[in-house]
Amino acid sequence: MSLLEIQKAHLKLDNKEILKGISLAVNAGEVHAIMGPNGSGKSTMSYMLAGRDGYELESGDVLLDGKSLLDMSPDERARSGLFLAFQYPVELPGVGGMSFLREAVNSRRKYLGEKEYDHLAFVKEARKEASKMFVKDEMLKRSVNVGFSGGEKKRFEILQMTMLKPTVSILDETDSGLDIDALKIVSEGVNAQRSDRNAIIVITHYQRLLDYIVPDFVHILSDGVIIKSGGPELALEVEKNGYVGMINAA
Amino acid sequence: MAATQETIEQVKEVASTYKYGFVTELESEKAPLGLSEDIVRFISKKKNEPEWLLEWRLKAYKKWLSMKEPNWAMVNYPKIDFQSIYFYSAPKNKPKLNSLDEVDPELLKTYEKLGIPIKEQEMLAGVAVDYVFDSVSVATTFREKLAKEGIIFCPISEAVQDYPDLVKKYIGSVIPISDNYYAALNSAVFTDGSFVYIPKGVKCPMELSTYFRINEQNSGQFERTLIIVEDDSYVSYLEGCTAPQRDENQLHAAVVELVAMDNAQIKYSTVQNWYPGDENGKGGIYNFVTKRGNCLGKNSKISWTQVETGSAITWKYPSCILKGDNSVGEFYSVAVANNAQQADTGTKMIHIGKNTKSTIISKGISAGKAQNTYRGQVQIQKSAKGARNFTQCDSLLIGDKCGAHTIPYINQHTPTARVEHEATTSKISEDQLFYCLQRGLDTEQATSLIVNGFCKEVMKELPMEFAVEAQKLIGISLEGSVG
Numbered sequence: 233m234s235l236l237e238i239q240k241a242h243l244k245l246d247n248k249e250i251l252k253g254i255s256l257a258v259n260a261g262e263v264h265a266i267m268g269p270n271g272s273g274k275s276t277m278s279y280m281l282a283g284r285d286g287y288e289l290e291s292g293d294v295l296l297d298g299k300s301l302l303d304m305s306p307d308e309r310a311r312s313g314l315f316l317a318f319q320y321p322v323e324l325p326g327v328g329g330m331s332f333l334r335e336a337v338n339s340r341r342k343y344l345g346e347k348e349y350d351h352l353a354f355v356k357e358a359r360k361e362a363s364k365m366f367v368k369d370e371m372l373k374r375s376v377n378v379g380f381s382g383g384e385k386k387r388f389e390i391l392q393m394t395m396l397k398p399t400v401s402i403l404d405e406t407d408s409g410l411d412i413d414a415l416k417i418v419s420e421g422v423n424a425q426r427s428d429r430n431a432i433i434v435i436t437h438y439q440r441l442l443d444y445i446v447p448d449f450v451h452i453l454s455d456g457v458i459i460k461s462g463g464p465e466l467a468l469e470v471e472k473n474g475y476v477g478m479i480n481a482a
Numbered sequence: 483m484a485a486t487q488e489t490i491e492q493v494k495e496v497a498s499t500y501k502y503g504f505v506t507e508l509e510s511e512k513a514p515l516g517l518s519e520d521i522v523r524f525i526s527k528k529k530n531e532p533e534w535l536l537e538w539r540l541k542a543y544k545k546w547l548s549m550k551e552p553n554w555a556m557v558n559y560p561k562i563d564f565q566s567i568y569f570y571s572a573p574k575n576k577p578k579l580n581s582l583d584e585v586d587p588e589l590l591k592t593y594e595k596l597g598i599p600i601k602e603q604e605m606l607a608g609v610a611v612d613y614v615f616d617s618v619s620v621a622t623t624f625r626e627k628l629a630k631e632g633i634i635f636c637p638i639s640e641a642v643q644d645y646p647d648l649v650k651k652y653i654g655s656v657i658p659i660s661d662n663y664y665a666a667l668n669s670a671v672f673t674d675g676s677f678v679y680i681p682k683g684v685k686c687p688m689e690l691s692t693y694f695r696i697n698e699q700n701s702g703q704f705e706r707t708l709i710i711v712e713d714d715s716y717v718s719y720l721e722g723c724t725a726p727q728r729d730e731n732q733l734h735a736a737v738v739e740l741v742a743m744d745n746a747q748i749k750y751s752t753v754q755n756w757y758p759g760d761e762n763g764k765g766g767i768y769n770f771v772t773k774r775g776n777c778l779g780k781n782s783k784i785s786w787t788q789v790e791t792g793s794a795i796t797w798k799y800p801s802c803i804l805k806g807d808n809s810v811g812e813f814y815s816v817a818v819a820n821n822a823q824q825a826d827t828g829t830k831m832i833h834i835g836k837n838t839k840s841t842i843i844s845k846g847i848s849a850g851k852a853q854n855t856y857r858g859q860v861q862i863q864k865s866a867k868g869a870r871n872f873t874q875c876d877s878l879l880i881g882d883k884c885g886a887h888t889i890p891y892i893n894q895h896t897p898t899a900r901v902e903h904e905a906t907t908s909k910i911s912e913d914q915l916f917y918c919l920q921r922g923l924d925t926e927q928a929t930s931l932i933v934n935g936f937c938k939e940v941m942k943e944l945p946m947e948f949a950v951e952a953q954k955l956i957g958i959s960l961e962g963s964v965g
Contacts, residue, residue, distance in 0.1 A: 306919040307919040307920075315920075316920050322916075324914060324917070324935055331931075335931065339921075339924075375935065392921065396922070
């Protein structure tokens, strides 16, 4: 059974069809890259998966671990193991990074029937993981994403992913706004999470990220449908020829 | 079926929102209904007061008769019928207490329901507490320990008997009887409250605390608090309040006066959780309170911190008169208004002395159909050379039927003074909410996290254990306001 299965997903925004029957099966241990030009429906797909208000399916289904997500609220989906690394992480003024992380992690642990972390144990664990992502203690004391640089925001997203241990992670244009050093740190963080118990979906415009996070499968999304699927070589083809030729051929 | 179930759940939720809404069955002794000169005399006689205080009360009563109810606040309510209020209500058999064991067990149960078992507080928290139940003080704990330091902490009715000179000297010295309609009313009919005196050079070794509760139906609560801190001394004072859930409105018109001498510091914190009325605005407390501190001495400092979550109507402006040179006034406020609540609150900073400084941080949160107004005055008098003020007013809106208003008044008469005012209004954005939900927090958790983040600057001014309670309260009062 696949960890995540999207079945003929149709979705409309403002009466306009954005997703036009996407199907995708992601198995444990796999990394899938979704590539495509602007407006092809990549971000819509990630919001749909995460259950954002207004992004309900017209028809089709999405199964996480064999269970339909459609009747689940965004927080239930998150607690049951779906993680979305935001393209534009949101600022939460006055909400300390450490306490935000702890609330999130404890919600997930509670759902899994695991013991919630006490304060000290959590701080210790968080600091350990944070140092791997070059996230300084000082950053965890600051308000979530407030005054963070682009790189800091993305590193903090991946730190959250590391701490939450999701079964399926969706990284929405995590490479946008990153310089090459930050890109390497973020990619190493993601790679460290790869295991045969989880799966990762990487959404990106560019092939560059896929040099660091090497996918098992690449899918080209255009105008709400997957027009082509293949291995990592497909990303190189995009890099070389652009999307246009591929779209025309489809 | 699902819809019916949902309705049932919702009703349950609403009914259980105010968890302090129980009524305690205590036998009580009341004055006859209504207000007259005879009632004022009755209260004074009940309290066995000296002649000068009765005269003072009667003067206040006459003044009150000549005054009009203020109508400038942005609050709406039907005219109060002062003849349908009990101005004096005391639990019967008020014991002359030697120890807490002698307190009426029913009363102790009430405090336990409130989550503040007297015993436990006394033992564990090391907080000295004065309990005011309707009109009278029930027990003041820790008095002996404080007495060793020369600190006086007792019901004001006892202070009138035991320390008449101090009371006579300072009562009405910060808030004169003619100050405003409700202050005049309070001066005429106040029944009890707390009295604190910190002698020279003493740092009060524990937080002093008063817990107010209105229990009796149709009764008003008019307590009066007077705190005097002599040179080089310090006190931190906490005040908490609740009331049972009743369909009719109840009036709370308190007066709090603070006096700080040279280098003295007073930190006054309030967590106000009076019954706010139901979601349609039925019932609830009218909280019309006058609080003012006088920084009389040089380098003195008075800080007001308030978290206001309750009351149908809040009308309250804890203020500082900065008379002593280099004195400092601070006002940190979180005011939450949900459903049909109305809050018009803020502060006044009156700069008189040289190089006086004031800071105002106000956070207003509105949800439901509530209206929340910040009203603040910064007055810099001619003598206040080099005075400085910083004001920051932030409003947070939850939903689109509520309102936030900021009304600052700045009167500056000194060219060397500096006054800054910043104001923002924001909403909890869908992005913020979705971000939190995506991390596994439910809507209530997410809202409370965002709201508490918004209030952080104020919360950190509260004593630790109070801050935790206040955070929970804010969460409870906003339950169901999002989503």
